Amino acid sequence: MHKSRGLALAAVGMTALVAVSTTTAEATPPSGVSATIISKYTAGGKDFVLREITIAPGGTTGWHWHDGALIGVVKRGTLTHNEADCSVDGVYHAGDPIVEPAGSRNVHIGRNLGTTPLVLDVLYIDPAGSPFSEDAHNPGCGFH
Template identity: 55%
Template sequence: MRAAALAGAVLTTFALTAVPAGATPGSGVTGVIISQTTVGDKDIILREITLAPRTGSTGWHTHDGTLYALVKQGTLTHTFACDKVDVYHQGAVFSEPAGPDKVHIGQNLGDVPVVLDVVYVLPHGKPLSEDAPDPGCGFP
């Protein structure tokens, strides 16, 4: 009986933490949280993200809240599914809107690391991002 309960708990945990089928997790990306606070029902997080040269990719993903970013170093190729590709150079600022229909990917196609300072404004307790499948729009 205990073994069955344990197996059920393990399977439930995997089901609740599984990424979407066909998800494209990031690679060559590191992130460090600089500060974090909660104001009302919002978590406000400052994070520095680094994407490795030529191979760094966030993978396709979405956010439950709005993000505001500053490119501290390098050039970021930022693709919104089936919509547009933007290229942000050092000193550029941009935002990412919330929602499951706002799937996007950030890539470093250059020869130096991309370093971003990102402010996340998320509903309290939500993850920084959620992996999403490649939308298949023909973008990188």
């Protein structure tokens, strides 16, 4: 009886481990992305972080969403931005602003389809202590 219960608990544990591993494996990590924090300030329960982000040719942010809003500008290169329905919701060139709303319903990906590095300056307005982004799985688009 105790052995059966132990086996059942082990099976449940393995199922949970497989479920967690599967979820993690579905995330699409960034590729060819580097970032530098230019400044950071916390006030009123929010982090205000200015970052310079560089995406190499062929690089991608991976599918993700943000806990807070982002406001950015393209300094160099071209950003192709896709929503979770795979549609291109913007192609941004040097000097163009970009705004990304907060929330898990706003899954997206940024890609550098060009031949030169893409450089963005981005202001994150996040709840204090939040990560810069939350990983999301590929919603079924033919790219990542």
